[in-house]
Amino acid sequence: MNMTRPTRLIITVLVLLAAGLLLWTPIKKLLFGTPPVAPSVLVSGNIEAHQSVLSFTEVQAPISWLPFDEGKSVQVGTVLAQVDDRLYRQQLQIDRTIMAVAQKQVAVNESNLAAVRNTVISDRLDLANKERDFVRDQSQLKINAVSQQAFDLTSTVVAQAAATLARDQALVQEARDNIDLARASLASDAAKLALDQVTLSYTVLKAPFSGVLAVREAELGELAGPGVAIFTLDDLDHVWLRAYVNETNLSQVRLGEPVAVSTDTYPDHRYHGRIGFISSEAEFTPKTVETHAERVTLVYRLRIDIDNPTHELLPGMPAEATITLLPAGK
Known part of the structure; x- marks a missing residue:
């Protein structure tokens, strides 16, 4: 079937447009170069959580009831232990x-x-x-x-x-x-x-918040009293990464800035975090913490709050966070 001249013209224009779209990206890179990637800094540290060492107060008596072992998830108000009353x-x-x-x-x-x-x-x-x-x-x-x-x-x-x-x-x-x-x-x-x-x-010990029993430090029949630890309770719903940023990068980090966190335990998983605290006082880099950038004399402590709905992140776990550096002064 013979095509009319207007039809051939339309087809030719469409082909040229498609070719232009395909060739635009390499042509753009050739003319303008590769667009710059936002600079970032990789910081490392350890996962921390609110921990509470639980003990009996104001009473002293043998433990008569101790139903839970380590690793048990408990809700706020759960009776964890009881002494002879x-x-x-x-x-x-x-x-x-x-x-x-x-x-x-x-x-x-x-x-x-x-x-x-x-x-x-x-x-x-x-x-x-x-x-x-x-x-x-x-x-x-x-x-x-x-x-x-x-x-x-x-x-x-x-x-x-x-x-x-x-x-x-x-x-x-x-x-x-x-x-x-x-x-x-x-x-x-x-x-x-x-x-x-x-x-x-006070003869009944209850969980002050929902969490996981990390350590059980007493046994049934032991004498409990003020200062004698019974359990260590971790709040795994609210964990954070303690990290340090170099003084040279401090002006490029912002409160509330989103951060991607990874761990050696789950290398393929990225956790969503945000910067919740930036120290106003400089300190020397702790011996247990090293930044990936060149070590400088003074660093500033960060707290990166991390979403942990599945309780995968545990206190003491090493982790890394990638922080995008924003333009200074903005």
Whole structure:
């Protein structure tokens, strides 16, 4: 079939365009050269994680329950160990008994206060009655209706009634003071009970965060106490690489910059990280850390936070990170 001239022209243009596209890359390299690759620096160090050495505090007793071994993954709040708590439970029972006695003492003192108040009411009525007798005898004495001796006796009785009232009023204040003391004692006993409840809670060792039990340092039946390590717990969800960058490259490294991390253990896997910390103080290169660039006198510490969802990265594992160097001052 014969093609028309416009058709042949279109085909010719398409062929030339395709050839141009194929030849553009080598022609571009010939004319402009190979585009520059962003400079980078390779740093090395060791994987670190938040580690917590767990021990019992405030209590000392033999370990009675220790269900987990090394390598076990645990969630926050998981009971890891428990010591014999019989002594602490007995102390708690004693505190409850003492507190019950203190509560009864408060009730007794309140009852005493009520009784003394009733006595004061009775004393006032009695005094009022004797004062009326005194006024009547005083009038009778003026007309010689009673003897002086009888009047003197009435006066004495009034004075005695007044003294009795004053004494019982003082007993009211004493009863109030006794109630205050009993309530203060009750509050002290309640505080002691609460403290012993807290102490009892220390007989149970719980995981402060989710992680992996890296080291088990105690056995069932051993005496546990403050400062005696039971477990070392690693938080493998949040690991980082401690590395050092030369002073000459410091101005080309940025916080939050993405970093590719690799390890000898998994050489074909690249872990995603980011620079989470750059030290503001220079230090001499640690003997255990070497940079791949020429060693200089001063270096700056970096913390490269790494995603570790599968818990492949473990504390102490050597690793390397490739950091792209950015233009200085930008």
